[in-house]
Each structure stands twice: as structure tokens, then as C-alpha cells.
Amino acid sequence: MKEEAPDTxxxxxxxxxxxxxxxxxxxxxxxxxxxxxxxxxxxxxFIAPSLLIFEIHSTFRKKFKKGEMTGDRMLEATKRxxxxxxxxxxxxxxxxxxxxxAQKLNETVIYDVSYLxxxxxxxxxxxxxxxxxxxxxxxxxxxxxxx
Amino acid sequence: MxxxxxxxxxxxxxxxxxxxxxxxKKHVEIERQGKxxxxxxxxxxxxxxxxxxxxxxxxxxxxxxxxxxxWRESLPRPSxxxxxxxxxxxxxxxxxxxx
Numbered sequence: 001m002k003e004e005a006p007d008t009x010x011x012x013x014x015x016x017x018x019x020x021x022x023x024x025x026x027x028x029x030x031x032x033x034x035x036x037x038x039x040x041x042x043x044x045x046f047i048a049p050s051l052l053i054f055e056i057h058s059t060f061r062k063k064f065k066k067g068e069m070t071g072d073r074m075l076e077a078t079k080r081x082x083x084x085x086x087x088x089x090x091x092x093x094x095x096x097x098x099x100x101x102a103q104k105l106n107e108t109v110i111y112d113v114s115y116l117x118x119x120x121x122x123x124x125x126x127x128x129x130x131x132x133x134x135x136x137x138x139x140x141x142x143x144x145x146x147x
Numbered sequence: 148m149x150x151x152x153x154x155x156x157x158x159x160x161x162x163x164x165x166x167x168x169x170x171x172k173k174h175v176e177i178e179r180q181g182k183x184x185x186x187x188x189x190x191x192x193x194x195x196x197x198x199x200x201x202x203x204x205x206x207x208x209x210x211x212x213x214x215x216x217x218w219r220e221s222l223p224r225p226s227x228x229x230x231x232x233x234x235x236x237x238x239x240x241x242x243x244x245x246x
Contacts, residue, residue: 017233023219024232033216040208059236068223080218083211111240129233130240 011045011087013119015112015128016055018147023056023077024063032147040085047122049098049114050090053078089118097121105136116141149174151183 022032039046060077063069094117101117102110112133119126125143128134137144150173157164157177167173168187175187225231230238 017236020232020236023215023222024225025219025222026225026231026233036212037209040212055236055239058239059232062235063232066229068229073218073221077215077218080211080215084215085208085211109240130237132237 010043011047011122011124012039012043013047013115013122013124013126014039015115015126015130015133016048016052016059017129018127019052019056019081020059021129021147023060035147044085046084046086047118047124048086048088049094049118050088051111051114052086052088053081055111056081094118094121104140116144119143149176149186151176151178153177154179154184157187 018032021027022036027033057074057078060069060074064071064074097120098110098114098117101120102108102113105113107113112128112130115128116126116133116137120141123143125145126137126141127145127147128137129147131146134144134146152160152164152175154177157175164175164187168175168189172189172192174192176183177185177187
């Protein structure tokens with residue numbers, strides 16, 4: 001089946017889990033890296049709730065505690081991430097959508113929900129590496145993908 | 148919406164124009180001999196434009212991403228015994244969800 005060409009100027013919402021999977025080198029096939037390169041060329045912006053950076057830091061903080069990462073390296077990652085075309089959202093309007101989606105999914109915690117809410121609000125693809133949440137998301141949003 | 152003024156007018160009224168731009172958040176085009184030669188705009192709008200321009204240059208986007216991958220290469224390879232970073236994130240999200 002021929003893959004449909006994406007809208008070049010469309011944004012893409014990538015969950016923290018997929019960024020983390022890329023950064024922690026947990027995809028040995030190289031497919032994930034290829035996908036990011038493609039998005040970089042074909043999409044306009046990566047979009048995410050402003051908590052993206054905090055989630056990445058919290059996850060790597062665990063690695064720091066185990067001695068697998070230094071504070072300097074983590075700060076360097078933040079600097080390099082900030083140079084990427086990532087638009088972070090935290091507006092009131094956005095939170096109204098997050099709230100609506102949390103109600104819809106009957107969720108008390110909104111971390112993962114907020115990425116889906118953003119994708120749905122902006123009508124863009126939603127990508128995650130979090131299988132558990134993907135299983136929920138795909139029932140409610142046709143443009144949800146597991147990477 | 149930007150409005151245009153002559154370079155002579157800009158020279159005479161520069162203080163007022165600067166207030167219009169910095170406080171009133173206006174964009175002002177400056178003309179010389181009927182030709183637009185410059186634009187005055189608030190610093191934050193200029194910063195946004197610079198950021199956008201950087202993103203729109205494919206090489207710059209690719210360089211930024213390559214620099215992130217270079218950073219990644221400096222990390223130790225994940226141990227097969229450790230939980231994956233994605234699992235750690237899931238755990239962090241669930242900790243709040245079920246506590």
C-alpha cells in the first residue's frame with residue numbers, strides 16, 4: 001500500500017516517551033532515528049505541552065541517581081533540545097482542551113493526556129512510545145501512533 | 148498592521164515612534180524616496196522572527212538534531228538489566244495516577 005504523502009507544513013505532536021526512547025538509545029534498529037529525521041524534513045514544528053522538558057529531565061534524573069548520567073550532560077541536552085523546532089504549549093486555551101480530554105478518558109492525571117489533547121486540538125498526528133497509553137488513545141483518536 | 152513613515156519624520160519623532168513600537172507593540176515601516184527601507188518592531192517580535200527563521204532553514208534544523216544525536220552518543224549504552232527509560236517515564240506518570 002502506498003503511503004500517503006504528509007502535509008509538509010503540518011505539525012506533529014510527539015510524546016515525551018518517544019523523545020526519551022530516542023535519547024536513551026533504546027531503539028537498536030535505527031528506525032526511530034530515521035523517523036525523526038523524516039519528521040524534521042517533512043513537518044513544520046514538533047509540538048508538546050511545556051511539561052515535555054520536565055518529563056525528560058525526571059526520567060534522566062533516575063539515570064543520574066544510578067550514576068549513568070551527570071548533571072552537566074543533562075543540562076547540555078536541554079540546551080540542544082531548545083535549538084530544535086519544538087513549540088511548547090501552556091496557554092489557558094490549551095488547558096481547557098486537556099481538561100476536556102481528561103474528563104473524556106476519566107483520567108485523574110493529565111501528563112500523557114495533555115499530549116493527546118494537544119494533538120487533537122491542533123488536528124495533527126500524535127506519536128508515543130508508551131504502549132499503555134497508546135492503547136487508550138487509539139480508541140479515541142484515529143491519528144494516534146505507536147513508535 | 149504596520150504603518151509607514153518617512154525617514155525624515157522618523158528622525159524628528161524618533162522618541163515617540165520608539166514608544167509606539169516598544170509600548171504600543173506597533174510595527175513601523177520607514178520609507179526613503181517612496182521606498183520601504185527598514186522596519187521598527189518590538190524586540191520580542193524580532194526574537195520570534197529570528198527563531199522562526201532558524202527553524203525554516205533545513206540545514207539548521209538538521210544541524211540542531213544532529214547535535215542532539217551527538218550528545219546521545221556520549222551516554223553509556225543502556226544496560227539490558229535496567230528498566231527502559233520509557234518504562235521509567237511510565238512509572239513516574241503512574242506513580243501520581245495511582246497514589
